[in-house]
Amino acid sequence: MKAIQVAIGVAVNGNAEVLVALRAPEQHQGGLWEFPGGKVEPGEDVESALAREFLEEVGLRVLQSELLYEISHDYGDRRVALTVFLITSFEGEPRPKEGNPIEWVTLEQLKALAMPAANRPIVEAVLERLGLERVVE
Numbered sequence: 001m002k003a004i005q006v007a008i009g010v011a012v013n014g015n016a017e018v019l020v021a022l023r024a025p026e027q028h029q030g031g032l033w034e035f036p037g038g039k040v041e042p043g044e045d046v047e048s049a050l051a052r053e054f055l056e057e058v059g060l061r062v063l064q065s066e067l068l069y070e071i072s073h074d075y076g077d078r079r080v081a082l083t084v085f086l087i088t089s090f091e092g093e094p095r096p097k098e099g100n101p102i103e104w105v106t107l108e109q110l111k112a113l114a115m116p117a118a119n120r121p122i123v124e125a126v127l128e129r130l131g132l133e134r135v136v137e
């Protein structure tokens with residue numbers, strides 16, 4: 001089975017909170033919290049997919065991002081290859097453009113959220129990246 005390429009982003013605000021969205025019940029991995037993002041279209045590069053999905057799903061314009069983590073995961077019914085970006089600069093106020101509730105959550109809250117299985121190491125990477133940054137400041 002070929003892996004579906006997915007671009008997702010972890011947007012961080014000035015309060016060190018990250019943006020999450022609730023997946024609709026009928027979606028794959030529905031009812032779980034996610035980082036906004038979606039499938040890379042044919043011929044599209046992964047950064048363009050990130051920017052497009054952020055605009056479509058939460059109405060944010062990505063100004064600056066860096067690669068945070070890459071992970072492939074087999075859900076049994078589907079294999080996904082996730083490219084995860086840390087979004088360090090963006091424009092706009094997040095809005096739930098596709099009807100899925102969105103929230104800014106602290107890193108403590110993030111740890112406790114029910115997310116798809118592939119997200120566990122992603123959350124670890126977020127905590128490490130943002131935690132270390134604070135030590136450096």
Ligand SMILES: Nc1nc2c([nH]c(=O)n2[C@H]2C[C@H](O)[C@@H](COP(=O)(O)OP(=O)(O)OP(=O)(O)O)O2)c(=O)[nH]1
Pocket residue numbers: 006008027028029033034035036037038039040053078080082116117118119
């Ligand atoms: N967006 C997102 N997808 C994730 C995360 N973790 C994870 O395993 N996935 C999986 C679920 C899906 O199988 C796939 C992403 O698909 P998606 O439903 O967001 O794709 P999309 O926005 O293009 O939606 P659609 O047009 O196909 O409805 O990656 C995550 O944190 N965010």
Ligand SMILES: [Mg+2]
Pocket residue numbers: 036037038039053057
């Ligand atoms: Mg999506």
